[in-house]
Amino acid sequence: MEQLKTLVVEGDAKGSETRVQELLDQGVTATDIMQKALIPAMDKVGELFQSGEYYLPEMLVAAKAMQQGLKVLKPILAQGKAHSAGKAVIGTVKGDLHDIGKNLVGISLEGAGFEVIDLGADVAAEKFVVAVREHEPKVLGLSALLTTTMLGMREVITALTKAGLRQNVKVMVGGAPITQRFATEIGADYYGADSTSAKDYARTVQ
Numbered sequence: 001m002e003q004l005k006t007l008v009v010e011g012d013a014k015g016s017e018t019r020v021q022e023l024l025d026q027g028v029t030a031t032d033i034m035q036k037a038l039i040p041a042m043d044k045v046g047e048l049f050q051s052g053e054y055y056l057p058e059m060l061v062a063a064k065a066m067q068q069g070l071k072v073l074k075p076i077l078a079q080g081k082a083h084s085a086g087k088a089v090i091g092t093v094k095g096d097l098h099d100i101g102k103n104l105v106g107i108s109l110e111g112a113g114f115e116v117i118d119l120g121a122d123v124a125a126e127k128f129v130v131a132v133r134e135h136e137p138k139v140l141g142l143s144a145l146l147t148t149t150m151l152g153m154r155e156v157i158t159a160l161t162k163a164g165l166r167q168n169v170k171v172m173v174g175g176a177p178i179t180q181r182f183a184t185e186i187g188a189d190y191y192g193a194d195s196t197s198a199k200d201y202a203r204t205v206q
């Protein structure tokens with residue numbers, strides 16, 4: 001696990017992919033690989049960036065290495081369940097390009113049987129509104145990783161209200177800078193600290 005963490009921090013995408021497969025072959029679970037190596041690796045990269053040891057390019061290659069490892073895990077984590085739980089629309093808010101956490105939320109929701117409509121990253125409020133109108137999902141999941149973009153979540157909720165759609169969908173929010181207090185303040189229905197809680201909440205929505 002330590003070796004995988006190092007490979008991701010150092011941005012070795014091929015090595016990360018190979019090591020994830022080796023760990024799976026050794027019987028380590030996909031969840032453990034994610035929670036004990038891939039996510040901690042991203043935390044380490046964040047620390048290195050903050051302390052000035054890493055710059056944007058290093059952060060980018062590390063993110064690629066994480067995504068390469070995640071690719072191997074995705075089929076296992078999402079495990080081909082029938083889409084029986086309903087629909088979920090997800091996306092990262094406008095101005096924000098961070099999509100790894102949002103992708104994990106999508107994988108968890110798929111694993112729980114949701115049909116996931118992923119709008120991607122840097123998504124404008126209006127685009128969320130159009131998707132909610134078109135797909136009529138049970139839940140809308142919004143992600144933000146920057147303190148400068150998190151207010152975009154409020155814009156989405158306001159736009160849904162203006163469009164008369166707010167009552168039709170439960171809005172859940174998450175991402176590193178998001179807190180329960182912020183979620184309550186902007187009128188979201190749920191704050192989740194990780195992808196597992198996102199899926200657990202979505203399952204409770206009727």
Ligand code: B12
Pocket residue numbers: 039042043044045046047049050056059060063095096097098099100101102104105140141142143144145146147148172173174175176177191192193194195196197198
């Ligand atoms: C990888 C990374 C990048 C990559 C992103 C690649 C990609 N495809 O996503 C790149 C290199 C592009 C990048 C760019 C930037 N980044 Co950056 N980045 C990171 C880093 C290292 C890891 C993020 C990550 O993927 N974490 C792993 C995932 C799994 O965790 P997560 O996203 O938090 O998601 C989990 C939960 O939060 C939750 N969750 C997430 N979304 C949702 C949604 C719902 C509905 C729910 C319920 C739950 C949920 O579930 C997930 C799974 O557990 C973080 C540091 C960190 N520790 O967060 C900095 C960080 C977020 N970045 C930062 C900064 C400053 C930037 C830049 C502004 C740098 C620059 N000078 O240009 C740019 C901004 C670009 C932009 N416009 O978005 C800062 C933000 C500071 C702040 N307070 O705003 C951080 C914290 C680094 C730091 N310590 O300074 N970054």
